[in-house]
Amino acid sequence: MTHPTDRVRRHGRRSSPTRAGARTPAGRPPRRGLTALRLLLVALFTAGLAALVPGAALAADDASEQISGTMRTSVSGPIEGIEVVVTTPDGDEVGTDETDENGRFVVDLPGPGQYTVTVPEDSLPEGVEFSSGNSRTVTVDANRNQGVIIGLDDGSGGAGGGNTRWVQLLVDGFRFGLLIAMAAVGLSLIFGTTGLTNFAHGELVTIGAIVAWFINVEGGVPLIPAALLAMVIGAGVGLLNERLLWRPLRRRGTGLVAALVISIGLSLLLRYAYQIFFGGGSEAYADYRGQRAVSYGAFTLTNKALASIIIALVVLVLVALMLQKTKIGKAMRAVADNRDLAASSGIDVNRVILVVWMMGGALAALGGVLLGLSDEVQWDMGFRLLLLMFAGVTLGGLGTAYGALVGSLVVGVFVQMSTLVIPNDVKYVGGLLLLIIILMVRPQGILGSRVRVG
């Protein structure tokens, strides 16, 4: 497969005549005020959206601040006698507690602020490990009992007996990979169609999870309609992203590096706005809590994990069918492959990009909901996923839709399977190392073509 060289030129030279049409010749003055207004609208919208999500400022009965939580796994149930240490960010100890027979611990705090909750490695019973590190840093508001969840893993992840660890990890990795893939398809298509490396894509994932959490927990709506609503809102956020920010920026000829730094600014802005309004802790959805794992012979899965796999598979197959069969899907692939050729053959490139953004937003939101279902909702969940998305997209080949699918699956499985060799809390490091190795060996990825990486 060969690509016309103008593809590279479009990324390479700012003096490229092929983009000149998208730029007002004499600079930008007429647009300046309008863009400012649009930016303000973006900010207002995000603020408004975030304001819908109060930081769960309930439980104001206690006169002081507390940190509490429950230690349990799906197999053993609550675990008694685990030591919990609460420290300030400077490392001064505030208090300790041991979990009671219900696995609960409560530590009184001197006041609001940031605290780190740590469980000493050796206080866990035999066969139980931390699923992602042995400490959490939380921000405690005044008069609030802040829940802290430290994920535990009992090795098998299931009902014991009969399951093989590597098969279990393979299945878990497959599930995780599907989630990454769902979020990454949008990232890859946005890159393919606009050249933008969107560092704010993780925030689209988070907003899906947070919106669904708010509708589900605060609004009392069952999770499935809440997830659908979250997808609609995710598509809306994608649309706003394109219409209010990126399209005007493309029109005034902002360079790709500037656009990339702007996306980082947007990511910071949104991420910390989420933290302000959602809080630093992690929250679970109201539905499908505490499911027991069901055994399938060599591996076990909770029903919600199985449902996530099925939903993700169905959605991804639908996306693939759309890309392959429908007119808009073909147009997307055409624009991603060669934007100028697509435009000259009569495709409305701006409309295609808009659809890509909406689709990317909706898929990322759904990915966020499913991730929140398995790992709970957190303000920075999307950002942490972003690096694995990049790993997946790079592995598959930046800018290709199917590459993002394949690459993300490989990364998900790799990250989970790597815990066979390396400790659980550094498994993401393994994924990031994989990324660097891919860049060394085959930078264009599995399905990418050489000219893209110039």
Place this chain on the structure above:
Amino acid sequence: MGEFIDAVAIAVKAGIGFQAVFLALLAIGINMQFGYAGLLNFGQIAFALLGAYGIAISVSQWGLDFWVGVLIGLVAAVVLALLLGLPTLRLRADYLAIATIAAAEGLRLLFRSVSATPVTNGSRGISGFNRQFVELAPWDTGRRYSLLGTFWSGADLWVAAVGWTLVALASLLVWGLVRSPWGRVVKSIREDEDAVRALGKNVYVYKMQALVLGGIFGALGGMIYAVGTGSTTPDQYQNANTFLAYAALILGGAARVLGPVVGAMLMYFIIQFADSGLRSLIENGVIPAGLLSTTDVAQIRFVIIGLGLILLLVFRPQGIFGDRREVMLDAR
């Protein structure tokens, strides 16, 4: 009014304290890489982390001399730059960006992981390694000193003084380098890599040198921060700091020798001023507690940085001192 003056005084202190030195050194490094060579290093904080832990681990864990620790930190930063640069510098700019951001996050996770605890003491971090450095101060570090209406401990003053000396030396070095033939090649790589290659220059080597040099500045920044705070934990080196440094650089003006320095001072001034200003507004009830609480203020700074980055790049990509023609960068 008194509160306003207090807020300004605190902000001025922040603008000349060792935290601003830290930011300035990070930004000088990024200026070398991004401003002059056009390299997108989004993991500058990883170099700072290695610098800080180079000292901390050597002195507190291995019992080595402080200056050996400094050397180890610098060597570690050079090695990281080489490791990151080798695979990515031949590719387009965003590949280096992705690899560096991944390395920064990965290193932080690695340093705070349970398995690294014997060396790095995990998320609790290491302290008690800066005594040898503080003892070098020519004045009594136990006393408090008054400066511009603010009070400083002798140790803080010493760290800041050494830090600003380092910043001055680094700026001088950058000033000399970018006026040398080497600097002209690096700047032309930023403008048109193919043209430089056509002139027979080894673009890859020049880019690598810029990356290593910037990484060394980053490591020095991390060291100043570590000896300033007297302790080091992995979570002090969140990658948001890299973007804080980018914001400072762009505010001051990229590809200008003093851009990062002025940008870093201003940035810390603005952040601290917004911080203490917001706090007093909330405490006085001007901002209702339901809208914002004092614990949210720490996050507001990142919201401000994010918004500031967007607005700067959209409306004034050259910052205060920059030249617009020099910073209209495009990916390559």
